[in-house]
Amino acid sequence: MQEWLQFLSSPNLQWVMAGAALLGLASGVVGSFVLLRKESLVGDAMAHAALPGICLGFLVFGRETLALMGGAALTGLLAVYAIRAVHSQSKIKQDAAIGIVLSVFFGFGIVLLTMITNGSYSQSSGIDEFIFGQAASLVGADVQILIASALVLLILSFLFFKELKLLIFDPLFAGGIGLPIRFLNALLSSMVVLVVITGIQTVGVILMAALLITPAVTARYWTDRLGVMAVLSGLIGGLSGAVGALLSSTISGLPTGPVIVVTATAFFLISFLFAPQRGILFRMMETRKNTQFVLNNFLLDTMYEKLEKRYAAGQYSALFSRRELEEQTRLPRNGLEKTIQALQKQGLLTQTDGKYVLTGTGLAYAYDSSLLRRIQDIHLTHEAELGSWKEASANGDLRKPRDYLMNERIHSLLTAEQKLPVSLAIKQSSIEYADQA
């Protein structure tokens, strides 16, 4: 414990953790805008395109932090505009445009990089650290830059939240009400560039994309609101940064950038599997529930229609053997078994002498469900006249199909046999008692 406290209080680790957390926070917030704009990989291209800028900055001004960052910002923005130009001025698609710009800029960056390392420049060592980042070497001054840039980004996101939101979800409308679209596009691109140029020193150009994309995708699993998503994404990014930095310093030889990315990916996987509503497990359970619901209704309907036929033929038995159910429904054996059990649990079906019979409630339920299906058939054939089925069901008109029979038109379209059953139901229940007696 003592050791841990001592370890945690080492100033170097604190700087690294603070820096990584701030970076994660800022990129998480900006990343959620970028994700919804469907430009996640543009951020990746920007990060790669920063490399030639860094080298140019170094070649022209020497190893000044500001020169390197300025160069990175310049080529990063240039890359965004190059992607837009290639995409809009030729038949080349967005993904290929991103790939072209990313690889060519990066290739040119490598050329400049070898020019620097082969040449006789002073202080050239460490330039290539930008490819993978050197989080472990973060010092106070770097963290100050990170704090400043994170603050700028958070303030910008807060101030222009409404405008950016509109730009993301409905750019045409935003233009229509007079928002400066060009300016907002440039603003968003500049925000991404700012994240990228402050981040590459920590995680490097290649993994910078992960900090923009992964926390945002993760946050998307938990909410449908942009504001909540941005905050959540920032928190996840910050947490990934801090945890990643901590983990990589406890085990020697672990590179910080990749560990941060793996941490963020772990958060993503947890959300991907377990998030309510969108998580895979939740959706699998939902699908299973729906399937069972459909099967239940199917069995009830099948039994009900068979009863109708018997009734028309003058047979009054309400009992079904297991075999009969199998033949009528053609369900696989265990599917049928499950459905029977589910219906018995709900009190819609009972068993007497090894035979199955609908209970009173079951019969009423089966009647409603069959009637609903018949009304739907009629409704869909006469949709032009009766209006859209979707609307009718959305209005809740169909909760009680029996009430819907009051609609005169529907009433006249259904044949007598199709809507008959109420009387049958009454008779049925008396038969049921007779059977049991």
Added chain:
Amino acid sequence: MLYELWILAISSLVAATCGIVGTFLVLRRIAMVADAISHTVLLGIVGAFLVSQTLEGPLMLIGAAVVGLATTYFIQVLDNAGVPADAAIGVVFTSLFSVGVILVSLYARDVHLDVDHVLMGDISFAPFHTIEWNGIPMGPQAFWVILAVFIIDLALILLLYKEFKITSFDPALAAALGIPVTLIHYLLMTMVSITAVASFDAVGAILVVALLIVPPATAYLLTEKLSRMIIVSALTGVAAAVTGYYTAKYFNVSIAGCIASAAGALFLIAFLFSPSQGILLRGRQRKKAAAPASS
């Protein structure tokens, strides 16, 4: 002199192979999946190294193919689960690449598997890494590996040309005709993976992307016919490799970087001056078309 010839032969073969395979990536709008695969191939190489403890042999290709397919599969899974396509690519490749980098720095630090090498390649050393067959010197190993991959790729494309063509342009029609669209997709991804790993000796895994995407995109601007596009793409790649090599030699800089830059320059030329698509000539054509109407 022989040294230079080998380098030119290797880089031209890499460029031609990438150009041929890349054509279908550009047409299918999955160029960025190639970017993802070229990153994650690192994990396949590290995995194969951890199993075999060498950096040679077919295990590298198998490892790369497995990881490449896994990458494609994961992207597909996320895509089906509702993650936006580009974000799915981003999440998958960054995480697998990170795992690869972590494994390298934990277990493979002392061997010749530094990440810089995998990413940027080092073609200038490739000719020294020769192999012998029955005591006869056969030239650089990299050459034979990439030649084998070139032949495999070319044979598959010639053999399944019709299938590749239909699935690229109209997957729905292909499915209706009974062509296994998914199988063809994964076959293509396997080809991309082994091409990437065979090329990384020459140009590095990342700059493979440049050769996979840029020459086909250039060819896309110059022709409207698939067979012609494949040939133009391969030739553009070779031209980029040759000019890139001599530029690099002249300025004493990275060969791989120069090849990528040369490919970019060729693309820019096509983008500006392509007879049918270039933004400069296209404008003139429009003026020409508009002139009689206005007079």
